[in-house]
Amino acid sequence: MKFEQYPIFEGIKKSISKLGFKKPTDIQYKSIPAILRGEDVLAIAQTGTGKTAAFVIPILHLLQERKIKGRTDGVKCLVLAPTHELALQTEGVFNELGKYTRINTFCIHGGVEQEPQIQRLNEGVDVLIATPGRMFDLVSQGALILRRVEILVLDEADHMLDLGFIKDIRDLMRHLPLKRQTLFFSATINEKIKSLANSLVSNPIRIQISPKNPVAKNIQHSVAFVEMDDKRFFLESIIRSNENKKILVFVRTKVRAERVKKALERVGLLSETIHSSRTHTERELVMENFRNSELKILVATDITARGIDIPAVELVVNYDMPETAENYVHRVGRTGRGAEKGQAISFCSSEEKEVLNEVENNLGKPILKIEISKKDYEFVIDLSEEKLHDWKALLLEEEKRIQKISKKKKKKF
Ligand code: ADP
Numbered sequence: 001m002k003f004e005q006y007p008i009f010e011g012i013k014k015s016i017s018k019l020g021f022k023k024p025t026d027i028q029y030k031s032i033p034a035i036l037r038g039e040d041v042l043a044i045a046q047t048g049t050g051k052t053a054a055f056v057i058p059i060l061h062l063l064q065e066r067k068i069k070g071r072t073d074g075v076k077c078l079v080l081a082p083t084h085e086l087a088l089q090t091e092g093v094f095n096e097l098g099k100y101t102r103i104n105t106f107c108i109h110g111g112v113e114q115e116p117q118i119q120r121l122n123e124g125v126d127v128l129i130a131t132p133g134r135m136f137d138l139v140s141q142g143a144l145i146l147r148r149v150e151i152l153v154l155d156e157a158d159h160m161l162d163l164g165f166i167k168d169i170r171d172l173m174r175h176l177p178l179k180r181q182t183l184f185f186s187a188t189i190n191e192k193i194k195s196l197a198n199s200l201v202s203n204p205i206r207i208q209i210s211p212k213n214p215v216a217k218n219i220q221h222s223v224a225f226v227e228m229d230d231k232r233f234f235l236e237s238i239i240r241s242n243e244n245k246k247i248l249v250f251v252r253t254k255v256r257a258e259r260v261k262k263a264l265e266r267v268g269l270l271s272e273t274i275h276s277s278r279t280h281t282e283r284e285l286v287m288e289n290f291r292n293s294e295l296k297i298l299v300a301t302d303i304t305a306r307g308i309d310i311p312a313v314e315l316v317v318n319y320d321m322p323e324t325a326e327n328y329v330h331r332v333g334r335t336g337r338g339a340e341k342g343q344a345i346s347f348c349s350s351e352e353k354e355v356l357n358e359v360e361n362n363l364g365k366p367i368l369k370i371e372i373s374k375k376d377y378e379f380v381i382d383l384s385e386e387k388l389h390d391w392k393a394l395l396l397e398e399e400k401r402i403q404k405i406s407k408k409k410k411k412k413f
């Protein structure tokens with residue numbers, strides 16, 4: 001079935017065709033009718049398979065149908081996302097697909113002043129996309145009223161229902177009307193989260209695409225055994241052999257992100273970092289540059305592991321193994337989006353082998369191991385600019401030493 005045949009508002013079809021989407025992806029094919037019928041949905045599908053449009057298209061249609069001309073009397077749809085970047089990206093999809101509708105979309109997140117956000121909310125917003133922190137601030141100040149919400153979406157639902165956020169989500173429910181439609185979307189889900197989701201809504205329709213294969217089939221992923229202290233040499237080697245490709249490098253902590261950036265700088269490679277200690281403006285600029293390919297190498301913490309859709313990221317490097325098995329799926333899923341092909345490689349040190357086991361257990365199969373002989377391993381290290389610099393420095397020192405000696409000798413004679 002093509003989008004043209006869908007029973008949805010013509011203006012939305014026009015935007016879909018402008019975006020170049022011809023037919024729905026599997027998850028869109030299965031979710032759109034259920035959402036249009038007003039059902040609660042728990043939808044699980046691999047990374048990069050179009051989950052955003054799977055909820056945005058039917059939501060825009062439902063709200064457009066229900067909206068009385070020109071009137072906006074409170075937020076009708078609330079979409080919660082874990083990070084600023086994902087919230088802004090989702091706002092973009094609502095804006096693009098909703099261009100020819102009467103639906104107003106707005107995004108709120110922390111790290112910026114709240115006054116302009118309050119002002120905009122007062123002017124009337126139909127769809128609000130938010131990160132939980134700022135949303136709660138505004139709710140507790142009475143600046144955001146959620147009594148008219150008809151549809152609640154939790155994108156990256158397993159993460160949003162996980163430890164850090166679950167209390168917030170339960171609190172949020174008290175501010176929402178009892179009668180509403182709730183939609184959960186993610187690429188990963190476990191039993192605990194499934195029962196949590198069930199405790200929030202009764203009997204959601206469960207839609208799961210490729211449950212046995214959480215990593216999309218267009219992503220080739222492998223692991224190389226590299227010790228902690230050698231990782232920088234291997235990253236340098238990968239970057240040099242993938243010249244001009246867009247590479248996303250995941251590290252465990254913010255401090256390590258900055259360290260990797262510095263290590264790359266030392267060998268003449270330009271990169272940028274993104275993590276929670278950077279300001280919102282910096283984060284936005286870095287993402288923009290990475291999106292438009294001015295920036296080729298982005299070193300990130302798990303802040304960009306979930307949901308971020310950047311075209312043409314050809315390679316993901318797990319410089320450090322992820323902390324959770326789920327995050328492996330999300331990190332590698334930043335490549336191979338839609339119909340693109342992608343590659344991911346993970347560096348696993350002796351200390352990280354346990355995590356690798358967990359990741360493989362979660363995937364239900366082993367990850368391809370790259371065999372590196374001792375000779376090749378040493379070759380990669382020796383070839384590093386850092387080592388060449390060390391060599392040059394050593395030679396220079398040696399030269400100076402010889403010059404000194406010869407001067408002394410000259411003096412003697
Ligand atoms: P997910 O949330 O499943 O990880 P996204 O919603 O971010 O994936 O979509 C991934 C990419 O696929 C986006 O760039 C989006 O524009 C594209 N896409 C979505 N739906 C379609 C479609 N029906 N046809 C072609 N491309 C699509």
Ligand code: MG
Binds near residue numbers: 051052155307
């Ligand atoms: Mg998504």
